[in-house]
Structures are given as structure tokens and as C-alpha cells.
Amino acid sequence: MIVKDVYLRDVTSVSLNSNIKSVIKLFNLTRYYALPITNVDNEYIGCIDISDIIDSCVPKYMKDLSSSAFLPDVDMFYNRLNNVKDMLVKDLIKDDYPTLREEDSVSYAADLLEKFNRRTLPVLDGKKLLGILTRLEIISVLIKKESI
Amino acid sequence: MFFAASIFLISYALIMSEKVPHTIAAMVGGILMVIFGVLDQDKAIHYIDFDTIGLLCGMMIIVLVLKKTGLFQYLAIKSVKLSKGNPTWILVSLAVFTAVMSALLDNVTTVLIVAPITLAIADTLSISPIPFLVSEILFSNIGGTATLIGDPPNILIGNSSHLSFMSFITHNLPILLVIGVLTLIFLRFYYRKQLTIPVDKEKLIEGFDESKSIKNYKHLIICLIVVLLTFTGFILHSRFDLKLATIALFGGFTLLMITKTHPEEILKDIEWGTVFFFVGLFVLAGGLEATGLIEIVAKKMVLATNSIKTMSFAVLWGSAIASSIVDNIPFTATMIHVINSIDKMGIYNVQPLWWSLSLGACLGGNATIVGAAANVIVSSYAKANNQNIGFLNYMKVAVPVTIVAISLSMGYILLVDL
Numbered sequence: 104m105i106v107k108d109v110y111l112r113d114v115t116s117v118s119l120n121s122n123i124k125s126v127i128k129l130f131n132l133t134r135y136y137a138l139p140i141t142n143v144d145n146e147y148i149g150c151i152d153i154s155d156i157i158d159s160c161v162p163k164y165m166k167d168l169s170s171s172a173f174l175p176d177v178d179m180f181y182n183r184l185n186n187v188k189d190m191l192v193k194d195l196i197k198d199d200y201p202t203l204r205e206e207d208s209v210s211y212a213a214d215l216l217e218k219f220n221r222r223t224l225p226v227l228d229g230k231k232l233l234g235i236l237t238r239l240e241i242i243s244v245l246i247k248k249e250s251i
Numbered sequence: 252m253f254f255a256a257s258i259f260l261i262s263y264a265l266i267m268s269e270k271v272p273h274t275i276a277a278m279v280g281g282i283l284m285v286i287f288g289v290l291d292q293d294k295a296i297h298y299i300d301f302d303t304i305g306l307l308c309g310m311m312i313i314v315l316v317l318k319k320t321g322l323f324q325y326l327a328i329k330s331v332k333l334s335k336g337n338p339t340w341i342l343v344s345l346a347v348f349t350a351v352m353s354a355l356l357d358n359v360t361t362v363l364i365v366a367p368i369t370l371a372i373a374d375t376l377s378i379s380p381i382p383f384l385v386s387e388i389l390f391s392n393i394g395g396t397a398t399l400i401g402d403p404p405n406i407l408i409g410n411s412s413h414l415s416f417m418s419f420i421t422h423n424l425p426i427l428l429v430i431g432v433l434t435l436i437f438l439r440f441y442y443r444k445q446l447t448i449p450v451d452k453e454k455l456i457e458g459f460d461e462s463k464s465i466k467n468y469k470h471l472i473i474c475l476i477v478v479l480l481t482f483t484g485f486i487l488h489s490r491f492d493l494k495l496a497t498i499a500l501f502g503g504f505t506l507l508m509i510t511k512t513h514p515e516e517i518l519k520d521i522e523w524g525t526v527f528f529f530v531g532l533f534v535l536a537g538g539l540e541a542t543g544l545i546e547i548v549a550k551k552m553v554l555a556t557n558s559i560k561t562m563s564f565a566v567l568w569g570s571a572i573a574s575s576i577v578d579n580i581p582f583t584a585t586m587i588h589v590i591n592s593i594d595k596m597g598i599y600n601v602q603p604l605w606w607s608l609s610l611g612a613c614l615g616g617n618a619t620i621v622g623a624a625a626n627v628i629v630s631s632y633a634k635a636n637n638q639n640i641g642f643l644n645y646m647k648v649a650v651p652v653t654i655v656a657i658s659l660s661m662g663y664i665l666l667v668d669l
Contacts, residue, residue, distance in 0.1 A: 173462075175375065
């Protein structure tokens, strides 16, 4: 089975100059965990993942503590999220986001999702965005096969 | 002799320039000593001080297992809570915690544990972490000087000089306590404007819950018993004629056995770069000794200084200045051969020279941000968390502290050893 058989033909995307608050709204609307970023010519540039936003709100030192459970709750996360909300997508974009082509195998896609610890991957034809593949689409094939 | 001196100098230049990772520079230099026939392989291996390597590896295993229990974090938070939110006392408690931990563990491990906690506390209390981080650098080096296992130069000196574990504590601790108290008074004065907490944040320190750091109490108690026995072994090692490496490795592997930890899980995290750096340095310095160059330097030193007093002060200040500019480990590894060579001449009792080297090399590392591994780690860690200690800003605090520390050490050596 290949990616072409399972991916979502949804090309909802954001631009580099979209602010994080509007991106969070779009995440809520679509319920996806990552959204592709495109330019004015609809060419794929990268992806913004919910985990990248959360990551930018967690200070580095916290990741180096053996446990941060001892810290009192002073709403540190929301204070930081408040600071991040007006930032632009281009401030948080990561250039190593993995991508798929229609002819890639589903096994390869599953492996890529796991290796990069992502929930959503964009499907491309060259620079053209064709849609996205999520973890749910991959495992839902089983149900779709049974219903046929 | 020409080949040995050239290989040695080029390797040391590469280590100092940091153009090549220091482990690679030391290992390639050491191997070239064998390739060019300065040493044969058997002799090269003979020069590797396996007491030091074993002690390093044993301690690394103990620290790695202990780190997983959350004990260090628990102790750090507990000591900070004693301050009741007073920033001066937070500074004192973190400094004392760092010094004690550095004396018992290595400096790098200590600052890697204490720096994230410091940033978390400063962030929660909305205060600048810089005074605390600077004091932690200074006290990691001061604390490390107190024991044989606290700082790499001391490990090297301890294993070569046959000075016991306890002799480091009884000799170095009194003067380090004086240096520590004076340093704290100076830091309090220097950072007086930054050591204030917004009134509404003072109570937050009570909200820190150290008990949440411990994941498994049973596991922790077992670890503590083994660690206690290991340190008792360190204290009594000379009585039982056991090497520190034997005790440290026994403690480390017993911990792995009792906690049922898979060895691969811990052994992969051993700082192999540091271990091979030491191996390379031992062979490099050994090559220099085998050619007789070390003996020539030792003779020249004896002739130039004329007395053990002058020589001790030269070693103290020389090693302090060298350690503030370059890595103190290669410097100490070479100086050890020089002191051993002077010892063989039988003119002087070289004990004051060992203490001069220990105090000079360990405390000298405080003077600049590149003087010791702990300094570099804290400053780059601060930068990664958007806090800049700054090379010159650090020196404004550290140079006076180091000059006072070395001057006091000089008086102390004069009083106690000469």
C-alpha cells in the first residue's frame, strides 16, 4: 500500500507571516497536529507542529531537570504562551520537517512519523502541496478494508 | 628528544587552541609518540595511570546511578528552602550545596545538576540568575579542591604523590573554608543590587516541593548505603592498602548490581571523551619523561629557585596563572612528572610542591570563564537559556577572588608546609 491510497487531500495551510494565535485557532478548527506552510504561489515551505509551539513555551532548563514536578504552579507556561502568541510562524519554523511523496510506501511513512516523533506529514509533488498524512489515516486503513 | 618535544608541543597547542577536540589532540599525540618510536607500546601503556582512569570511571558510574534517583535535586531544593526566600541566603545555600557536591562528585556533574535548578528558582522568583551562577562556578572549583576526588588535578596529584584521601581534606579544607567565607562576603557586596526579590514572590519558595524529586525511596536508600560505604572506603583506603580506583569501581558496579540497572544503560553515558583525554595525556607526558626532557626542566627549576620555598610559590602562582588561561588537566599531568623528578633528586621534601600544585591548579581555574570545564559549561548553559554571564563581567568578580585565594594559599603553605 502506498501513501496515495491513504492521505487526506486537504491543503489547508498557513503562511510564514501568520501569527501563532491564528495558527492555534486553525489547529482547533481542523483538529490536526501540524499544518503545512505555503508561500503566495502555493508552494510548500515547511510545517508548523503543535509540539513546536509547546516546546517554545517550555524553558530549556526545565528539560534538564530530573523532574520539574517540584516547581510551584505560577502559570509559567501560560505566561510564556502569551508571549509567543504574537510571534510569527517564521520564528518557529524548523527546517528538518520530513515530507512524503504519493508513491512512498505506507511502511516508510509510518517509520518516518515514528523516527521524527511527528503526528502529521505533508504529502508533496515537487514543491506542490497535495495534502497531509496523519497517524490516524495510517491505522484507519484497517477499518476501511474491513468495511469493503 | 626532538620528536618527543615537537609532538608534545604541537598536541598541547592544539588542546589550548580548541581547534581540534582535546581528546583527539591528546590521543593522536600519544599514538604519535609510539609511531615515532619515542615509546614502544608496552611502555606507553605502562605510563597510563590506571588508578586515575579507574577512579574516574568508578565515580562516573556512581554519579550516573545516583542522579537517576533524584537525590541531588532533592538536596538542592531542600537547601534553598532553608533560605526562607531571602536572596542572600539562597546565594549562600546554593554556593554551599555546590561546594559540598563538588568535593564529593566531580565539578562538571555538580554544575550540570545545580545550574538548571538555579534557573528554575530564579525564573519562578523573577530574579536574575547571574549572581547565583557565578557563585556556583567559583564554589564548584573551591569545593573540588577540598578532596582527592573533587577536581581532576587532585585526582592526578593524589594518584601520583601517594597522598591519602584524608590528607587532602585535612590539608586543604581549613584554607578553603576561609577562602569560601571571604568569597561569599565579596559576592554579597558585589551583587547587592541584584540580590532582591519582589515582595509578592518571597513566599513562592515555600511552594517548592522537594519530595516530588524522589522517584523511588527504596531505591534511593539502597544507593545511599552503597555510596556511604564507598566513601568510608575512600577514608580508610590507606589503612587497608587499597587503591581508590578499586573502591570506586567496586562501589559503582555494586550499585549497578543492587539496583538491577542494565550496565549498557549507564556505561554508554560515561564520559569516554574525558577518559581517553587522560589516556592521551599520560602517554604524551610519559614520552617527554622517557626522553629525559622532564628531568632537564626539573633541574633547571631547582637551579633557578634555589629553595623549596621559592619553588613552592613559583609552582603555586605558575599553576594558578596557567590554569586560568588554559585547561588545568594537561598542565597538572606534566607538572606531576616534574615534581616526581625533583623528588628523585632527593634534595627537598616535595610535599609543599604537591599542595602548591593542587591549590594553584584547582583555584586558578576560577579566574576566567575558560579556566575550568565547569566554568565553560555554566556560561554556555546560561547563554542557551538567554542569560549572558559575559567574559569580562565574570573576570571582574573572579580575578579578585582568585588573587585573594592564591595569596591566602601562599600564606597557608608557608605556615603549614614550609
